[in-house]
Amino acid sequence: MRDRLAEIHDRAAQAVDPDAWHYLSRGAADGLSVSEAEAAWAHWRLRPRVLRDVSRVDTSVELFGSWATPIGVAPTAFHGLLTAEGEVATAAAAQRVGAPMVLSSRSTRLIEDVAAQIDGPWWFQVYLMRDRSITDRLIERAAAAGASAMVLTGDTPYVGYRAPNPAAARPIPLTAEQSLVNVADYLPDDGSDPWESIDQRPDQTLADIDRIARIADLPVIVKGVLRGDDALACLDAGAEGVWVSNHGGRQLDRALPTAVALPEVVRAVGGAAPVLADGGIRSGLDALTALALGAQAVFAGRPVMWGLAADGVDGATEVLGGLTDELRHVMGLAGVNSLAALERSLVAPA
Numbered sequence: 001m002r003d004r005l006a007e008i009h010d011r012a013a014q015a016v017d018p019d020a021w022h023y024l025s026r027g028a029a030d031g032l033s034v035s036e037a038e039a040a041w042a043h044w045r046l047r048p049r050v051l052r053d054v055s056r057v058d059t060s061v062e063l064f065g066s067w068a069t070p071i072g073v074a075p076t077a078f079h080g081l082l083t084a085e086g087e088v089a090t091a092a093a094a095q096r097v098g099a100p101m102v103l104s105s106r107s108t109r110l111i112e113d114v115a116a117q118i119d120g121p122w123w124f125q126v127y128l129m130r131d132r133s134i135t136d137r138l139i140e141r142a143a144a145a146g147a148s149a150m151v152l153t154g155d156t157p158y159v160g161y162r163a164p165n166p167a168a169a170r171p172i173p174l175t176a177e178q179s180l181v182n183v184a185d186y187l188p189d190d191g192s193d194p195w196e197s198i199d200q201r202p203d204q205t206l207a208d209i210d211r212i213a214r215i216a217d218l219p220v221i222v223k224g225v226l227r228g229d230d231a232l233a234c235l236d237a238g239a240e241g242v243w244v245s246n247h248g249g250r251q252l253d254r255a256l257p258t259a260v261a262l263p264e265v266v267r268a269v270g271g272a273a274p275v276l277a278d279g280g281i282r283s284g285l286d287a288l289t290a291l292a293l294g295a296q297a298v299f300a301g302r303p304v305m306w307g308l309a310a311d312g313v314d315g316a317t318e319v320l321g322g323l324t325d326e327l328r329h330v331m332g333l334a335g336v337n338s339l340a341a342l343e344r345s346l347v348a349p350a
C-alpha cells in the first residue's frame with residue numbers, strides 16, 4: 001500500500017490548489033510530531049503465530065455500529081478543497097468499504113447531505129464553537145441525521161501554530177459558502193465577522209462530555225487523549241470511549257506519537273471502554289500494530305484526503321479499501337483470523 005499511497009499522494013499534490021495542499025500537509029510549529037508519526041509505528045516488531053487457519057480472515061468490528069473494517073475516516077475539515085463533492089464523496093467511499101466515517105464539524109457540505117450517502121450509522125466530530133448554541137444545533141442535527149456517536153475533540157481549544165506558506169495568497173482557500181454551509185442560518189446578521197461565532201472555544205472542560213451526551217442522547221468519545229490519567233478522567237466524566245491522537249501533529253508540536261502513547265492509555269483503561277487511535281497510519285502493518293497494542297479501531301486522516309483529491313470517491317475508496325485489504329493480508333501472515341484474536345503479545349518493542 002505504501003507505493004500506491006505514494007502515487008496517490010503525488011497525484012493529489014498536483015491536483016489541488018497549492019494553498020490547500022499546504023493546509024492539509026502542515027504540522028504545527030517545527031513539524032516534529034507530524035514527521036515522526038509514521039516512523040513511530042515501525043518501532044514495534046511483530047511476534048506472529050504459526051499454523052493457525054487463516055483461510056478466512058475477518059476484519060469486521062462492532063463499535064457504536066457494525067463495520068466491515070476497523071480502519072475508518074478520521075474527521076478532517078473542508079473536503080470541498082479537495083473534490084467538488086466534498087464530504088458527500090468521502091461518505092460514499094466509506095459506505096462502499098463499510099468503514100466508520102467521522103464527519104468534521106468543519107464540513108463543507110450539509111450534514112444531512114453527507115448522512116444521506118450512508119446506509120447505517122456514522123459519527124459526528126464536535127468542536128465547541130464560541131457561540132455554544134451553534135454547536136448544540138449541529139449536534140442535534142447530526143443526531144437526527146443518523147449519527148451513532150459524538151467525537152469530542154479535546155486537543156483543539158484553539159488551532160495550533162502552523163507556519164504560513166510565504167507563497168500562499170490565503171491560509172485556507174475556502175469560499176464563505178463552503179466554510180459556513182452548516183451554520184449560515186445561525187449567524188448574526190449585524191455584519192460582524194462570521195468566524196467569530198464559530199471559532200474554537202478555549203474554555204472547554206470535562207463537563208462538556210456529559211453536556212454533549214445529553215444533547216445528542218448518544219455516546220461521546222474524546223479525541224486527542226495522550227495520557228492514561230486523562231483517559232480515566234474522561235471516562236469518569238461520562239465518556240464511553242477515548243481516541244489516542246496528536247491531531248496529525250497539527251496542534252501541540254512535540255506531543256507524543258500515538259504509537260508511543262497508545263500502550264499507556266490501553267493499560268490505564270483496562271478494557272473498561274474502547275480505545276481508538278489515529279496518526280501516521282499508512283499501511284496494513286501500521287493498523288495491525290495499533291490494533292494489537294489494544295486499539296479497537298484506527299483512523300486515517302491525510303491519506304483519505306489524498307485519495308479524494310487524486311480521484312474523488314474512487315480515490316478515497318481505493319485508500320480505505322487498500323488499507324483494509326493489506327490489514328487482512330498481514331493479519332493472516334501473523335496467524336490471526338479475526339480482530340478478537342488480536343492480542344498484545346503479537347507486538348514487542350524493536
Ligand SMILES: Cc1cc2nc3c(=O)[nH]c(=O)nc-3n(C[C@H](O)[C@H](O)[C@H](O)COP(=O)(O)O)c2cc1C
Pocket residue numbers: 023024025037074075076077104105106125153223245246247248249250278279280281299300301302303
Ligand atoms: C487537513 C486536516 C484537517 C483536520 N481537521 C480536523 C477536524 O476538523 N477535526 C478533528 O477532530 N481533527 C481534524 N484533523 C485531525 C485528524 O482527525 C487526525 O487526527 C489526523 O489527521 C490523523 O493523522 P494522519 O493525517 O497522519 O492520518 C485534521 C487533520 C488534517 C490533516
Ligand SMILES: CCCCC(=O)C(=O)O
Pocket residue numbers: 077106156159247250
Ligand atoms: C480551522 C479549523 C480546524 C480544523 C483542524 O482541525 C485542522 O486544521 O487541524
